[in-house]
Structure formats: C-alpha cells, structure tokens
Amino acid sequence: MRILGKIIVVGASLAGLRAVQTLRREGFDGELTLVGAEAHVPYNRPPLSKSVLRGDEDVTLPGAEELGEEWLRGRRAVRLDAANRTVVLDDGTELGYDGLVIASGARPRRLDGVRTLRTIEDALALRAELDSGHEHVLVIGGGFIGGEVASTARQLGRKVTLVDSGPHPMHAGLGAEAARWLAGHHERNGVELVTGTRVTDVTDGRVRLADGRVLSADLVVGGMGVTPNTEWLEGSGLAVDDGVVCEPTLYAAGSADVVAAGDVARWPHRLYDDALIRVEHWSNANEQSAVAARNLLAGPQQAQPFADVPNFATHVHGARIQTAGLPHLADEARVVAGSPEEDRFAVAFARDGVLVGAVAVNAPKDLIRLKRSVAAREAL
Numbered sequence: 402m403r404i405l406g407k408i409i410v411v412g413a414s415l416a417g418l419r420a421v422q423t424l425r426r427e428g429f430d431g432e433l434t435l436v437g438a439e440a441h442v443p444y445n446r447p448p449l450s451k452s453v454l455r456g457d458e459d460v461t462l463p464g465a466e467e468l469g470e471e472w473l474r475g476r477r478a479v480r481l482d483a484a485n486r487t488v489v490l491d492d493g494t495e496l497g498y499d500g501l502v503i504a505s506g507a508r509p510r511r512l513d514g515v516r517t518l519r520t521i522e523d524a525l526a527l528r529a530e531l532d533s534g535h536e537h538v539l540v541i542g543g544g545f546i547g548g549e550v551a552s553t554a555r556q557l558g559r560k561v562t563l564v565d566s567g568p569h570p571m572h573a574g575l576g577a578e579a580a581r582w583l584a585g586h587h588e589r590n591g592v593e594l595v596t597g598t599r600v601t602d603v604t605d606g607r608v609r610l611a612d613g614r615v616l617s618a619d620l621v622v623g624g625m626g627v628t629p630n631t632e633w634l635e636g637s638g639l640a641v642d643d644g645v646v647c648e649p650t651l652y653a654a655g656s657a658d659v660v661a662a663g664d665v666a667r668w669p670h671r672l673y674d675d676a677l678i679r680v681e682h683w684s685n686a687n688e689q690s691a692v693a694a695r696n697l698l699a700g701p702q703q704a705q706p707f708a709d710v711p712n713f714a715t716h717v718h719g720a721r722i723q724t725a726g727l728p729h730l731a732d733e734a735r736v737v738a739g740s741p742e743e744d745r746f747a748v749a750f751a752r753d754g755v756l757v758g759a760v761a762v763n764a765p766k767d768l769i770r771l772k773r774s775v776a777a778r779e780a781l
C-alpha cells in the first residue's frame with residue numbers, strides 16, 4: 402500500500418459510502434472527506450420505486466451511520482483541478498487531496514411536466530401524488546424504473562398506461578423473447594401498453610406522441626434514462642465521455658491519483674474485448690467502488706482490473722427478472738431453461754458463439770449458473 406495523506410470521495414450514495422468503508426477497512430488512516438450534494442445519510446435507491454411508493458420508508462444502507470465527522474453533507478463539488486489536486490465546493494472551499502474517488506452517480510433525463518424518480522424527495526412527492534387520488538398514471542419509458550413504477554401503481558389500484566419507444570419494454574436489455582414475455586406480463590396485470598412511439602411533449606397532463614396521438618393522464622412519470630453527473634469535471638483535465646473514462650483498474654484514464662466508481666464510471670471491460678461500458682446497477686456500484694478504493698491505495702502499478710459480470714434484478718407484478726452480462730451485445734439468443742408460457746425461463750445470449758449475457762424470469766438458480774458461464778466465456 403502506498404502512503405496517501407488525504408483522500409476525498411465525491412458523491413455520498415452507494416458507491417461513495419462503500420469506497421469510504423473500504424478505505425478504512427483496508428487500513429487507510431489519513432484524512433478522509435466524503436462530499437455529498439444530498440443532505441441525507443447515504444440511502445438505498447432501489448426501494449424508491451417499490452416499497453417507498455407503497456408507504457414503507459426504510460431505505461437504510463448498512464454502514465451509513467458510521468460516517469461521523471468525515472462527511473460534508475449538502476455540499477456539492479463544482480470544480481476539479483486534477484493537475485493541482487484540488488476540489489472546489491459550492492461554497493468556495495478548496496480541498497486538496499492525494500487521492501480522489503469520483504462517485505457522483507447519475508441523474509434522470511427530464512421532460513417538462515413529467516415527474517422523475519431518483520431521490521427520496523422524488524419518491525415521497527410521487528407517493529403523495531399517488532395518494533391524492535390521481536386515478537390514471539402514465540409512465541414514459543418501460544425500463545426497470547418505469548416498469549417498477551407501473552407495477553407499483555397497479556398494486557395501488559391505479560389505471561396505468563406505459564409508453565415505450567421500442568417494440569416492447571426493455572427490448573434492448575432483455576432481448577426479443579423476454580421483452581415479448583414482459584409486454585404480455587404487463588398487459589395481463591392491467592397495464593395498457595403503447596409501444597413503438599415517443600412522447601414529444603407533456604402539457605397539463607396531455608401527452609403528445611410522435612405518431613400524432615394525444616393521451617391524457619392525471620399523473621405523468623418518466624423513466625427515460627439517466628445522465629452521468631460529470632459537469633463538475635469540465636476543464637479538470639480528465640477524459641469525460643458519457644461518464645468518467647477509466648482504465649481497466651478504474652483509474653481515470655492517464656491519472657495516478659483519481660479513480661471512479663458506480664453509475665458515473667465508464668471503463669473497458671476485459672470480458673467484452675475492452676469495450677467501454679457504464680453500468681447503472683446497484684451491484685456494480687457496490688462492488689466496483691470497493692475495487693476502486695483498494696486500487697487507489699495500492700497505486701496504479703499494483704492495481705487490479707475490475708471485470709465482474711454486470712448483474713441486475715427487477716421485480717415487476719410479482720415476477721423476478723434478472724440479467725447477467727450484456728445481452729444487447731449478442732448475435733444469438735436461446736431459451737435454455739423453462740419457457741415463457743410457464744412464466745419461468747432463462748435465455749442465454751452469445752456473440753460469435755461465446756456467452757455474453759443471460760436473462761432469467763423467475764429462475765434465479767439458472768441465472769447463477771449462466772452468470773458463471775458468462776464469466777468463463779463458455780460457448781452457447
């Protein structure tokens with residue numbers, strides 16, 4: 402381990418918290434500062450689209466209570482000077498560092514008149530709207546957040562319309578077979594699907610679609626993807642391109658003292674011919690931040706590449722949908738267990754005959770097996 406006197410972690414959510422915990426666990430006893438724009442103790446986002454909307458506000462992240470004095474809450478980093486190793490905060494404070502962890506995450510894409518969901522405030526406001534008697538909820542985007550909001554709103558007895566620009570919701574992430582099943586699953590659970598068209602604007606609950614149709618709803622919620630929080634890195638000297646561009650070890654490209662982790666990091670993945678990927682899932686932020694922190698302490702020469710198989714789970718109308726790897730890279734897909742008709746199946750995805758991803762619906766054991774096969778680059 403090299404000797405670093407001061408480390409700053411920017412972003413006090415899952416990746417930032419895990420980085421701080423890892424640094425301390427690995428024996429770093431220098432000055433450690435966690436800078437977080439939100440005023441809260443780091444909390445867990447997955448419940449925001451599920452239990453929080455149903456009234457259970459437990460979003461605890463274990464370990465968050467141990468942060469103590471090291472943590473500057475409600476403060477935003479507005480500038481980085483990587484050459485001079487300085488972070489500037491929104492109140493003008495300049496903080497010097499020997500090592501920096503960038504964990505500033507991502508924020509939702511927005512459209513006027515549309516609610517989005519990223520923070521506890523967003524979730525509580527959405528819940529208040531749902532509780533205030535809004536009968537018809539229109540969800541824009543059938544990705545995992547949109548799908549979960551649609552599912553929760555149905556559970557609460559609301560009428561739900563889901564608009565998605567693909568042929569079926571989650572077509573890119575799940576592949577044709579599982580996405581077709583998901584569309585049927587939404588419809589069997591009372592969701593009205595509008596696919597193959599985009600929302601162009603929303604005014605007073607009137608939702609205009611690119612194909613000329615106009616829909617109306619009492620409440621419009623968007624799950625239209627996210628943008629990495631990198632504005633504060635403009636002019637820093639770091640490479641930023643849809644996230645902080647990193648090396649396989651999560652060091653910012655060309656840097657010996659800055660690492661990045663979580664939704665904001667884009668790095669070349671060994672399993673995928675070093676293609677640059679950015680992963681917006683919980684387990685990635687959780688595991689990647691620990692590796693980034695260890696690598697920062699070890700120094701660039703001793704750092705290990707991060708090559709975990711990305712994985713993700715979502716719950717929609719009682720079904721558990723999991724993915725491993727990157728199904729969208731595949732040129733071939735095959736159902737390898739169960740069948741869509743029995744609402745329990747797994748699909749394996751391959752490129753040039755080599756497994757690159759898997760999707761499982763109500764089949765967690767198959768997902769575990771397939772994830773191992775993806776990691777080992779087995780043939781389909």
Ligand SMILES: Cc1cc2nc3c(=O)[nH]c(=O)nc-3n(C[C@H](O)[C@H](O)[C@H](O)COP(=O)(O)OP(=O)(O)OC[C@H]3O[C@@H](n4cnc5c(N)ncnc54)[C@H](O)[C@@H]3O)c2cc1C
Pocket residue numbers: 411412413414415416417436437438439445446447448449450476477478479504505506507508518519520546630633662663664665680681682683684686712713714715716
């Ligand atoms: C509603 C919802 C449901 C989800 N459900 C699932 C799920 O079921 N499964 C799954 O795998 N994933 C899910 N996710 C995704 C998962 O929560 C994210 O991948 C994870 O939160 C990423 O953690 P992070 O720490 O990298 O970034 P974030 O959680 O985005 O945190 C970044 C933090 O940095 C702060 N910040 C930003 N800029 C600055 C700055 N300049 N200075 C200081 N602080 C800054 C932000 O305010 C934020 O607190 C869900 C996300 C949401 C929003």
